[in-house]
Amino acid sequence: MKLEKKETQISELGEFGLIEHLTKSIKIKNGTTIKGIGDDAAVLDYNNKKILVTTDLLVEGIHFNLIYTPLKHLGYKAVAVNLSDICAMNGVPRQITVSIAISKKFTVEAIEELYEGIRLACDKYGIDLIGGDTSSSLTGLLISVTAIGEANETDIVYRSGAKVNDLICVSGDLGAAYMGLQLLEREKHVFTENSKPGSYRVQPDFSGHEYILERQLKPEPRIDIIKKLTEININPTSMIDISDGLSSELMHICKNSNVGCKIYSDKIPIDITTCNMANEFNIAPETAALNGGEDYELLFTVSLKEYEKIKNLKEISVIGNIIDESDGMNLISDDGKQIPITAQGWNGLTQNE
Amino acid sequence: MKLEKKETQISELGEFGLIEHLTKSIKIKNGTTIKGIGDDAAVLDYNNKKILVTTDLLVEGIHFNLIYTPLKHLGYKAVAVNLSDICAMNGVPRQITVSIAISKKFTVEAIEELYEGIRLACDKYGIDLIGGDTSSSLTGLLISVTAIGEANETDIVYRSGAKVNDLICVSGDLGAAYMGLQLLEREKHVFTENSKPGSYRVQPDFSGHEYILERQLKPEPRIDIIKKLTEININPTSMIDISDGLSSELMHICKNSNVGCKIYSDKIPIDITTCNMANEFNIAPETAALNGGEDYELLFTVSLKEYEKIKNLKEISVIGNIIDESDGMNLISDDGKQIPITAQGWNGLTQNE
Numbered sequence: 001m002k003l004e005k006k007e008t009q010i011s012e013l014g015e016f017g018l019i020e021h022l023t024k025s026i027k028i029k030n031g032t033t034i035k036g037i038g039d040d041a042a043v044l045d046y047n048n049k050k051i052l053v054t055t056d057l058l059v060e061g062i063h064f065n066l067i068y069t070p071l072k073h074l075g076y077k078a079v080a081v082n083l084s085d086i087c088a089m090n091g092v093p094r095q096i097t098v099s100i101a102i103s104k105k106f107t108v109e110a111i112e113e114l115y116e117g118i119r120l121a122c123d124k125y126g127i128d129l130i131g132g133d134t135s136s137s138l139t140g141l142l143i144s145v146t147a148i149g150e151a152n153e154t155d156i157v158y159r160s161g162a163k164v165n166d167l168i169c170v171s172g173d174l175g176a177a178y179m180g181l182q183l184l185e186r187e188k189h190v191f192t193e194n195s196k197p198g199s200y201r202v203q204p205d206f207s208g209h210e211y212i213l214e215r216q217l218k219p220e221p222r223i224d225i226i227k228k229l230t231e232i233n234i235n236p237t238s239m240i241d242i243s244d245g246l247s248s249e250l251m252h253i254c255k256n257s258n259v260g261c262k263i264y265s266d267k268i269p270i271d272i273t274t275c276n277m278a279n280e281f282n283i284a285p286e287t288a289a290l291n292g293g294e295d296y297e298l299l300f301t302v303s304l305k306e307y308e309k310i311k312n313l314k315e316i317s318v319i320g321n322i323i324d325e326s327d328g329m330n331l332i333s334d335d336g337k338q339i340p341i342t343a344q345g346w347n348g349l350t351q352n353e
Numbered sequence: 354m355k356l357e358k359k360e361t362q363i364s365e366l367g368e369f370g371l372i373e374h375l376t377k378s379i380k381i382k383n384g385t386t387i388k389g390i391g392d393d394a395a396v397l398d399y400n401n402k403k404i405l406v407t408t409d410l411l412v413e414g415i416h417f418n419l420i421y422t423p424l425k426h427l428g429y430k431a432v433a434v435n436l437s438d439i440c441a442m443n444g445v446p447r448q449i450t451v452s453i454a455i456s457k458k459f460t461v462e463a464i465e466e467l468y469e470g471i472r473l474a475c476d477k478y479g480i481d482l483i484g485g486d487t488s489s490s491l492t493g494l495l496i497s498v499t500a501i502g503e504a505n506e507t508d509i510v511y512r513s514g515a516k517v518n519d520l521i522c523v524s525g526d527l528g529a530a531y532m533g534l535q536l537l538e539r540e541k542h543v544f545t546e547n548s549k550p551g552s553y554r555v556q557p558d559f560s561g562h563e564y565i566l567e568r569q570l571k572p573e574p575r576i577d578i579i580k581k582l583t584e585i586n587i588n589p590t591s592m593i594d595i596s597d598g599l600s601s602e603l604m605h606i607c608k609n610s611n612v613g614c615k616i617y618s619d620k621i622p623i624d625i626t627t628c629n630m631a632n633e634f635n636i637a638p639e640t641a642a643l644n645g646g647e648d649y650e651l652l653f654t655v656s657l658k659e660y661e662k663i664k665n666l667k668e669i670s671v672i673g674n675i676i677d678e679s680d681g682m683n684l685i686s687d688d689g690k691q692i693p694i695t696a697q698g699w700n701g702l703t704q705n706e
Contacts, residue, residue, distance in 0.1 A: 011534065038609070039511050040441035040593060041407035041502070046399060050387065054394035055485040055499060057452040088393035097496050100411040133410040137495070144452050144486075146408060149394070158392050240393060245504035256391070 008108035014340055018108065019134060022115050026129050033128040034152065042130035044095060044148065047117045050156060050344045052093075052149040060140035060337055071110055071321070073115025073217040077273035078143045081243065083221035084296040086149035088241035090157040090226060092234075093149040095130045096122070101137035101228050107146040114143075125223060153233065157300070159281040162238040163255035166322040169236075170226045171315055173269040174246055175285055178292020180216030186281075211273045219296040225315065226298075232309055236300035247341050249299045250329060256299075258335045261341075262325045264319030290331070354361070361461035371461065372487060373467050379482050383447045385503065386481040395483035397448060397501065397706040399404040403509060405446075413493035421537045424463055426570040428470025431496045432595065436478055436574035437649045439502035441580060441594035443510040446502040448483045449475070452498075454490035478576060489490075501699035508588065510653070515591040515610035519675040520653040522589075524578045524668055526622040527599055527640055530628040531645020533569030536562055539634075564626045578668065579651075585662055589653035599646045600694050602652045603682060611652075613680045614694075618672030619687050643684070 010018055023037050028037055035043040039053070044051075058064060058078050066074075079096060086093040091307040096120055102111060122129055127147075187205065206213060221243075229236065238257055240249045254261050270285045300321055310316055320332075329341040376390050388396040397404075411417060411431050432449060437620075439446040451460040452469055455464060475482055480500075504700055540558065559566060575594075582589065591610055593602045599621070607614055621639045654675055655663055663669055673685075682694040 039513075040438040041405040041500075041506075043442070043443070043509060044404040044406060045402065046404060046507075051404060051501075052394040052397060053448070053450060053483060054503065055450045055484055055486055055497075056453050057454055057488045057497065059454050059490050059495075061491040062454075062489045085393040089396070089494075091394070095406070097406060097408045097499060099408050100417075100496060101410055101412050105487050131406060131408055133408055133497075134412045134670040135412050136415045136588050138414040139492045142412075142454060142490070143493055144408075144410065146406075146450060147394075148404075148406065151396075153398075157394060161394075304497040305418060331686070332540070 002198060003062060006109060010106070010108055010111070013108055019113070021108070022111065024128070025119075028128050030127050030128050032094050033130055036128055036130040037132075042095070042097070044130070046150055049150040052086050052091040052128055052151060053146065054082055055146040056085070057080050057142065059144045060142065065188070066141070066277065067188055069217060071113040072117035072120070074143070076086055076121045077117075079118055079121035079127065080219050080221050081296060082145045082147035083121070083223065084219070084241045084243070086147050087221050087223055087226050088239050088298060089149070089151060089157050090236065090239060091149040091151035092226075092291055093125060093127055093147050093221070093223070095128045095148040096337050097131040097146045098129060099133040099135070099291070101135045101142040103137045103139050103141065106141065120346050124310050128135050136351065153200050157236045157239040159238055159240050159253050159256040162253050162301040162322045163261050163303070164259060165304045166237050167304060167307060167310065167318050168261060168263060168299070168301055168320040168322060169270065169310060169316050169318050170242070170246070170269060170297055171269045172220050172295065172297040173271050173274065174242065174295050174297060175278065175288030175292050176212045176215035176274040177219060177294040178288045179274050179281070180212035180214070181210070181294070182281055183280060184216065195293070209277065210258050211243055211271060216294065219294060222298050228313070232313070234302055234306050234309060239300035242295045242297045244297050245289075245291045245292045246299065248339060253299065253301065257322075258325050260323040260329055261320060262323050262326050262330050262332060264332045266291065267317060267319040269317040274349040332342060359462060361505035363461055363464070365458070366461055370564075371464070371468040372700060373466065373651055374461070374480070375487075378695065379472075381481050381618060382479050383481050385447050386483055388483075389481055389483040393683075395450070397449070397483070399503055402503040403506050405439050405444040405504060406499065407435055408497065408499040409435050409438070410692050411496045413495065418541070418658070419494070420541055422570060424466040425470035425473070427455075427496070428467040429571055430470075431472045431498050432471055432474035432480065433572050433574050434649060434692040435498045435500035436474070436480065436576065437559050437572070439500050439576050440576055440579050441592050441651060442504060443589065443592060444501070444502040446478060446500050446574070446576070448481045450484040450499045451496065452488070453487040454488045454495040456492050456494065458489045459494065478574065491652035507583050509590045510592040512591050512593050512606050512609035513674050515606050515612050515654040517612060517675050517677055518657045519590050520655055520657060520660060520663065520671050521614060521616060521652070521673040521675060522663060522669050522671050523595070523599070523622060523650055523652050524575050525648070525650040526624045526627065527595065527648050527650060528623050528631065528641030528645050528649040529565045529627040529665070530572060530670060531641045532627050532634070533562070533565035533567070533690070534647070535636075536565060536635055537569065562626065562630065563689070564624060565630055569647065572647060574649060575651050580668070587655055587662060589655050592651060592653035594649045595648045595652050597646045598642075600643045603694060605650070606652065606654065607682055611678050613676040613678050613682055614673060615676050615683050617685045620670060620672040622670040
């Protein structure tokens with residue numbers, strides 16, 4: 001006997017019922033949260049700290065495809081990408097608001113799954129969910145998250161502080177999220193083709209590709225890197241998170257800091273599984289790292305004098321250095337050729353990215 | 354010769370171009386805004402004030418119909434409804450983030466118009482636009498606004514502070530926005546019917562109805578009321594803004610304060626043009642006030658001892674008083690009958706409303 005999964009229409013709970021249902025288990029974790037969900041606005045107290053605010057929109061069919069994105073992962077990711085933006089200011093994320101627009105195809109259980117992912121990310125990173133808006137939509141799902149964080153004034157790192165001779169560093173590895181997306185798209189296509197009448201149905205083949213899939217479906221904000229840098233007393237001169245690909249983010253830092261850059265192809269950290277998948281797709285792994293998006297690693301610059309401190313740090317790669325603005329933005333290839341970097345925005349249209 | 358209005362495809366500007374284009378004229382107005390648009394997150398400084406945060410989502414086809422909603426008004430309203438939530442906490446709004454998802458049917462000029470309305474509201478109320486996210490959507494337009502404001506701890510007014518014997522007050526008049534919506538819907542219907550082949554086309558007839566239309570299309574946050582109450586030294590015991598209709602908001606206050614209420618039908622402020630339109634539609638004007646939404650007036654309670662101060666205040670009506678929880682929520686009709694109030698959410702599904 002097959003166990004039927006319970007499906008509840010949202011109309012059964014009603015509007016206030018749904019909100020109550022989704023938010024009843026939310027407990028406040030931060031001392032800065034005076035009042036969360038349940039009034040016209042949330043109330044926060046940051047004392048003498050500076051406040052950081054960022055917002056991101058995820059739209060079905062544009063930023064995610066529910067064919068291969070589990071709702072729980074989607075909820076987690078929607079939170080993670082916003083926390084990543086607070087990290088990129090060298091701040092500590094504390095609160096989020098979550099607004100969702102949902103069409104009739106979603107049941108209460110589906111939205112619960114989404115919230116399960118939101119809650120998981122909030123729990124993992126000690127974040128309070130303090131408000132939101134839940135609305136109908138005529139088509140599809142849309143999630144809008146705003147994250148709020150804190151920092152001491154002197155600790156905040158902008159995109160604009162890179163200086164000539166600074167070292168350019170990235171955390172983790174790049175290109176994996178992009179290759180994960182390529183794999184998901186390919187298997188979706190294979191699955192769709194094989195689902196046609198008369199075709200032999202095959203299940204998607206994801207074995208051995210767990211890393212790149214997880215990088216695409218469940219990115220993590222690098223709060224650990226921010227903490228590590230603070231511990232060893234390094235304040236980056238500039239920083240940004242890599243949501244649109246390395247090229248695009250380098251361009252933001254160079255443009256805002258009025259500098260140029262030189263990075264070395266062989267220094268770009270790329271996981272072996274990313275390389276393998278890139279080879280399968282006939283994509284140069286560096287291209288995935290430079291132009292693929294959604295790794296949510298940190299790109300930052302530090303003063304040259306920090307080299308000894310940074311060079312052996314786990315999960316940090318020094319990939320190049322800042323040069324004069326007039327010398328442009330360049331990639332030095334494995335065979336020593338100098339290639340100008342052109343930025344390709346990825347999912348873009350973002351004001352605080 | 355007809356002057357053609359210039360229409361620019363968004364793809365002509367590109368993603369960064371569009372953001373640059375829409376945000377280049379934005380100037381910071383508040384000392385609390387350290388850094389607005391242009392980095393991973395905005396930076397705010399509230400010193401020792403408490404911070405208020407609220408968010409609202411407006412979805413095409415659910416919250417607005419572009420057939421009769423000019424984009425400029427829509428932008429204005431998206432900001433206004435969020436500022437209203439900050440007011441409802443007795444706070445001063447200072448910053449907003451705006452995220453929009455736009456489908457291909459919108460041109461650059463259309464989005465400019467939307468932003469023109471956003472800018473107008475920001476200018477009128479001294480608000481800084483500090484960030485956002487601009488994304489594609491497969492269908493229609495969606496606007497997500499988060500507003501941030503400030504208040505001294507002792508000034509913040511929650512929904513939960515109403516006490517037995519407190520006076521129940523509302524600002525302005527109620528039901529007009531709802532009747533404005535009914536009129537727009539009727540004229541849309543007439544227009545659609547008359548646009549069928551063979552029909553004689555008529556233009557919608559809105560003359561004489563400017564007030565109710567403006568109430569629906571261009572609501573104003575009652576910052577003036579908040580200021581007035583502060584001036585005459587009245588701190589409400591509880592407060593909420595009327596977005597879903599008087600019944601629903603009364604229910605929120607009573608539920609959160611563990612009290613009941615008694616309001617008098619003949620004390621509910623309703624504009625004569627609202628009454629006339631309600632009569633045309635065979636709707637009792639009180640019903641429009643009680644169950645219609647989107648007036649964005651303030652519903653608040655004050656201690657009985659403030660009666661002398663409040664009774665002659667322009668644009669404030671005392672409509673009843675707080676009673677014991679066990680006595681329920683009641684409307685006293687013109688002929689003295691006691692009718693239990695049942696709340697009907699209007700566009701609901703909101704966590705911080």
